[in-house]
Amino acid sequence: MSKKNTSAKSEKLNVGVYGITGCAGCQLSLIFNEDEILDVVNLVNLKAFPFIKEVNIDEQFDCVILEGLVADKGDLETVKKLRKNTKMLVSLGACACTGCVPAYRHFTLKENYEHLLYKKMEEIEDVDPTPIDEHVQVDYYIPGCPPDKKEIITFIKSVAKGIVPRPYQSPVCVECRRNGNTCLLDSGKPCLGPITTGGCDSVCINGGFECWGCRGPTKDMNLDLMIKMLRDRGFDDKFIQDRMRTFVGLKLPMLEKVMKPGEKPDKLQTQFYGEKIYYG
Numbered sequence: 238m239s240k241k242n243t244s245a246k247s248e249k250l251n252v253g254v255y256g257i258t259g260c261a262g263c264q265l266s267l268i269f270n271e272d273e274i275l276d277v278v279n280l281v282n283l284k285a286f287p288f289i290k291e292v293n294i295d296e297q298f299d300c301v302i303l304e305g306l307v308a309d310k311g312d313l314e315t316v317k318k319l320r321k322n323t324k325m326l327v328s329l330g331a332c333a334c335t336g337c338v339p340a341y342r343h344f345t346l347k348e349n350y351e352h353l354l355y356k357k358m359e360e361i362e363d364v365d366p367t368p369i370d371e372h373v374q375v376d377y378y379i380p381g382c383p384p385d386k387k388e389i390i391t392f393i394k395s396v397a398k399g400i401v402p403r404p405y406q407s408p409v410c411v412e413c414r415r416n417g418n419t420c421l422l423d424s425g426k427p428c429l430g431p432i433t434t435g436g437c438d439s440v441c442i443n444g445g446f447e448c449w450g451c452r453g454p455t456k457d458m459n460l461d462l463m464i465k466m467l468r469d470r471g472f473d474d475k476f477i478q479d480r481m482r483t484f485v486g487l488k489l490p491m492l493e494k495v496m497k498p499g500e501k502p503d504k505l506q507t508q509f510y511g512e513k514i515y516y517g
């Protein structure tokens with residue numbers, strides 16, 4: 238987490254919410270806090286918000302909350318400029334934190350996605366889709382697709398008081414068990430809860446769906462055991478790889494090597510949640 242601090246507690250923080258390539262679902266999550274959104278607007282000096290206030294990336298901020306991933310050259314320029322103009326940069330949502338589904342294209346053939354690129358819009362200059370921390374330092378991560386609306390509001394309220402909240406770090410299974418759910422792995426479903434960072438109140442499992450890993454891998458995940466559990470339940474390696482890569486493929490660069498017998502994965506893997514993750 239950043240050592241950079243916010244401005245004096247007595248002053249309102251200058252906060253900006255921005256979006257680069259994404260679906261705006263993360264920003265909507267913030268707005269969906271109907272009962273509290275006005276409190277937040279009064280608590281901080283909200284200088285930019287695409288749906289509410291004019292967006293000017295040349296402003297100076299204490300905190301910028303950024304949705305989306307870098308998918309074209311314009312995104313990259315915006316990210317660099319915002320980084321320069323803010324004391325604290327927050328990645329909001331899975332696209333910003335891990336690359337999410339758009340980054341899955343790194344793991345599929347060009348012919349599978351080529352037809353989806355915006356060829357006719359000259360101002361969009363396509364680049365390989367990547368999360369924000371591939372380009373600039375990120376100080377805080379609010380993961381999820383979409384992120385939990387309460388988590389966003391709690392974050393803003395906390396930083397307004399000069400406190401940076403501790404990110405939730407336990408796997409989804411902890412909340413899932415606490416919620417009294419029957420384990421989906423036990424009924425043969427490919428749930429990624431054991432290796433996924435919780436904080437979503439196991440919302441998918443509560444509704445009967447397995448966890449797809451949208452909040453990103455836990456720092457101390459046991460990837461080998463997860464793969465073994467899925468293999469034991471009859472899932473083949475192609476399925477396991479595809480499922481694990483759907484939301485966080487770029488954050489699991491070791492996956493292919495881990496799955497091949499005899500291959501030794503590199504120790505140093507990737508940066509996530511502002512830290513380097515090591516395998517094994």
Ligand code: SF4
Pocket residue numbers: 258259260261262263264304305329330331332333337381382383384
């Ligand atoms: S993380 Fe999900 S909700 Fe947020 S912009 Fe990406 S696809 Fe949309």
Ligand code: SF4
Pocket residue numbers: 409410411413414418419420421422423428429430431439442448
């Ligand atoms: S259903 Fe998934 S998240 Fe819940 S305990 Fe089982 S593996 Fe963990």
Ligand code: SF4
Pocket residue numbers: 381382409433434435437438439440441442447448449450451452453
């Ligand atoms: S249960 Fe898994 S897929 Fe669902 S919101 Fe939580 S982390 Fe994301």
